[in-house]
Amino acid sequence: MKKRNVYIDNIEDELAIIMYRDRLRIESQSESVPLEESHGRVTAVAVYAKKSSPHYNSAAMDGILVRSKDTEGASEVRPVELKEGEDFVYVNTGNPILEGFDSVIMIEDVIECGDGRVKINKSSHPWQYIRNIGEDIVVTEMIIPSNHEIRAIDLGALAAGGIEEIEVYKKPVVGIVPTGSEIVKSATTDIEGEITDSNSLMFAGLVREYGGEPHRIDPVRDEYELLKEKISTEVDRSDILIINAGSSAGTKDYTKSIIEELGEVVVHGIAVKPGKPTILGIIRNKAVVGLPGYPVSSYIAFETFVKPILLDYSGKRKKPSQVEAILSKRVYSSLKHKELIRVSLGVVNGKLIATPISGGAGATMSLVKADGIGIVPREVEGIESGDKISVQLLKPYDEIEDTLVSIGSHDMVMDILGDMMRVSSAHTGSLGGIISMKKKESHVAPIHLLDESTGEYNISYVKKYFPGGGMSLIKGVQRVQGFIVPKGNPKQIQSVKDLSRGDIVFVNRQRGSGTRILLDYHISREGVDTEAIDGYDLEYNTHMDIAQAVKSGNADVGLGIASAAYALGLDFVELADEEYDFLVYTDSLKEAEIEKFIEILRSEEFKKRVAEIPGYKTDRAGEVVEVN
Numbered sequence: 001m002k003k004r005n006v007y008i009d010n011i012e013d014e015l016a017i018i019m020y021r022d023r024l025r026i027e028s029q030s031e032s033v034p035l036e037e038s039h040g041r042v043t044a045v046a047v048y049a050k051k052s053s054p055h056y057n058s059a060a061m062d063g064i065l066v067r068s069k070d071t072e073g074a075s076e077v078r079p080v081e082l083k084e085g086e087d088f089v090y091v092n093t094g095n096p097i098l099e100g101f102d103s104v105i106m107i108e109d110v111i112e113c114g115d116g117r118v119k120i121n122k123s124s125h126p127w128q129y130i131r132n133i134g135e136d137i138v139v140t141e142m143i144i145p146s147n148h149e150i151r152a153i154d155l156g157a158l159a160a161g162g163i164e165e166i167e168v169y170k171k172p173v174v175g176i177v178p179t180g181s182e183i184v185k186s187a188t189t190d191i192e193g194e195i196t197d198s199n200s201l202m203f204a205g206l207v208r209e210y211g212g213e214p215h216r217i218d219p220v221r222d223e224y225e226l227l228k229e230k231i232s233t234e235v236d237r238s239d240i241l242i243i244n245a246g247s248s249a250g251t252k253d254y255t256k257s258i259i260e261e262l263g264e265v266v267v268h269g270i271a272v273k274p275g276k277p278t279i280l281g282i283i284r285n286k287a288v289v290g291l292p293g294y295p296v297s298s299y300i301a302f303e304t305f306v307k308p309i310l311l312d313y314s315g316k317r318k319k320p321s322q323v324e325a326i327l328s329k330r331v332y333s334s335l336k337h338k339e340l341i342r343v344s345l346g347v348v349n350g351k352l353i354a355t356p357i358s359g360g361a362g363a364t365m366s367l368v369k370a371d372g373i374g375i376v377p378r379e380v381e382g383i384e385s386g387d388k389i390s391v392q393l394l395k396p397y398d399e400i401e402d403t404l405v406s407i408g409s410h411d412m413v414m415d416i417l418g419d420m421m422r423v424s425s426a427h428t429g430s431l432g433g434i435i436s437m438k439k440k441e442s443h444v445a446p447i448h449l450l451d452e453s454t455g456e457y458n459i460s461y462v463k464k465y466f467p468g469g470g471m472s473l474i475k476g477v478q479r480v481q482g483f484i485v486p487k488g489n490p491k492q493i494q495s496v497k498d499l500s501r502g503d504i505v506f507v508n509r510q511r512g513s514g515t516r517i518l519l520d521y522h523i524s525r526e527g528v529d530t531e532a533i534d535g536y537d538l539e540y541n542t543h544m545d546i547a548q549a550v551k552s553g554n555a556d557v558g559l560g561i562a563s564a565a566y567a568l569g570l571d572f573v574e575l576a577d578e579e580y581d582f583l584v585y586t587d588s589l590k591e592a593e594i595e596k597f598i599e600i601l602r603s604e605e606f607k608k609r610v611a612e613i614p615g616y617k618t619d620r621a622g623e624v625v626e627v628n
């Protein structure tokens with residue numbers, strides 16, 4: 001067979017999928033399954049009733065079955081007396097209507113006289129309280145159309161309509177071949193260089209969700225012939241085959257060559273990030289898709305390329321809801337490709353706010369946290385904060401509406417709060433938080449800003465940025481900042497004065513960071529000359545970077561939070577408490593999410609959980625201070 005490989009380096013995803021489907025020409029097949037097993041499957045043909053429901057005339061109420069003409073003229077003053085067995089029989093709801101009778105009287109309207117006689121004081125009309133044959137379903141009537149996903153409610157009607165077997169689309173078998181010598185099945189491995197095959201499990205879940213049958217095999221080592229043999233075998237057992245990783249340009253990236261050798265590559269290289277190196281191939285008329293290895297890339301590429309093909313087979317419809325949101329933080333992107341970003345969402349003042357979630361293509365947690373996927377089109381170089389972005393929802397909208405939007409400085413307590421209520425939190429630093437509050441794009445802004453002239457936290461900044469007033473601070477936690485030193489504090493560092501002693505190498509935080517401002521405040525208060533501090537100009541960006549520098553012996557000391565020191569088995573000397581508070585509009589304090597937030601901050605559970613992290617105080621958590 002002549003191979004027709006189209007190698008296109010940077011093709012639009014929409015075009016790629018059209019070309020691919022066109023080449024595949026999938027013809028979904030159907031099978032007959034017992035009704036009990038059909039829930040969630042999609043009908044291949046319309047289903048018509050095989051019997052009527054009810055299939056006999058039946059009583060619609062508990063009472064007595066009568067001949068309506070016998071009751072003619074009955075009234076309060078002239079009740080009609082009826083004899084059991086001759087003029088009436090007792091019936092329960094659903095009982096058949098006996099020959100000769102034509103009306104049911106509810107038991108509540110029947111006056112029992114004893115000795116098998118009853119009185120009624122209201123006439124009954126023909127077919128009163130009788131369900132006719134076919135009242136619900138008439139034989140030959142269509143119960144559900146073709147291409148319809150069978151719901152629980154449908155199952156009931158189908159059973160009532162006499163259906164035992166149903167013709168549905170076959171579930172496509174989706175083979176999953178994880179590749180890479182470093183990839184192992186074990187979830188508990190702690191061996192350096194081994195990576196747990198987490199992607200396959202995610203793929204299997206997605207395959208089931210979209211109506212397929214996953215078939216996973218153990219990870220295959222990066223050996224060309226071995227991989228080729230596995231792929232060849234698995235293609236025959238599958239309708240669609242996924243080969244994971246080995247899609248890019250590494251020396252062991254064999255996927256493309258193997259697909260080419262066994263079949264053809266239709267597309268390699270798509271103008272979408274993540275997911276750029278996806279390979280769309282065909283072997284023996286089967287779809288064979290090479291998905292990139294990074295978890296986020298593989299998820300996005302699965303959704304973009306495998307899902308539509310899978311749905312072609314299973315007949316399911318799974319279109320995500322698309323909404324427009326306001327972006328809370330600028331995103332950059334290249335004109336070379338469309339960019340799909342993970343966002344968290346929340347509604348503030350009736351506006352849907354999308355906040356980009358940071359993390360590279362390897363960050364599975366960013367997907368777990370995401371409420372949606374934002375689309376940055378190819379023709380733009382990014383989207384400005386405050387501009388609109390299209391978002392595909394990953395969660396129901398009502399869940400998103402209940403979310404507290406918090407934009408500002410990050411702290412570990414945000415994770416605790418995020419576990420106790422729905423919080424969408426973006427980390428933009430304290431000043432970023434203030435800006436988002438000014439634009440009314442967040443419910444609260446966590447801030448910790450030290451006023452270097454007074455040593456007081458937050459208040460003066462709120463007054464400065466909101467001269468019109470109307471602002472309050474919800475007290476959060478006090479965070480102890482101090483010196484991160486090696487175990488045992490060998491150089492006996494106790495105060496900022498020690499930093500200029502001459503025998504000490506210091507590491508600093510970047511200018512603008514809260515920790516740096518705190519250090520400079522103490523340095524100037526103590527009158528220490530920064531020129532005399534060895535390492536004052538050496539800047540790191542995070543608390544953990546500082547701790548790492550001390551741990552590795554590159555520095556004797558740095559300023560940071562206690563938990564960073566303890567995380568690396570280092571010691572900690574307290575310097576000062578920072579006030580980490582939540583800025584809020586005073587008139588929004590009665591909003592449901594904010595009331596709940598305050599309640600949580602005040603709760604014993606919150607305080608207990610914070611107490612488990614070293615270096616925090618929660619004495620004033622949840623207290624509301626009106627600023628101006």
Ligand SMILES: Nc1nc2c(c(=O)[nH]1)N[C@H]1C(S)=C(S)[C@@H](COP(=O)(O)OP(=O)(O)OC[C@H]3O[C@@H](n4cnc5c(N)ncnc54)[C@H](O)[C@@H]3O)O[C@H]1N2
Nearest residue numbers: 178196197198199245246247248249276291292293294297
């Ligand atoms: N020189 C270039 N390098 C890379 C390019 C490129 O264009 N030129 N593209 C980059 C992009 S974008 C992506 S995405 C990745 C795709 O890599 P591969 O598909 O070749 O995958 P590997 O390199 O084998 O693995 C990457 C990474 O993925 C993780 N992984 C792999 N399999 C699994 C699994 N089953 N479960 C969980 N995680 C898995 C693993 O951490 C690997 O380290 O290539 C870039 N490079």
Ligand code: MOO
Nearest residue numbers: 274275276297361
């Ligand atoms: O395309 Mo890769 O999938 O950007 O991360």
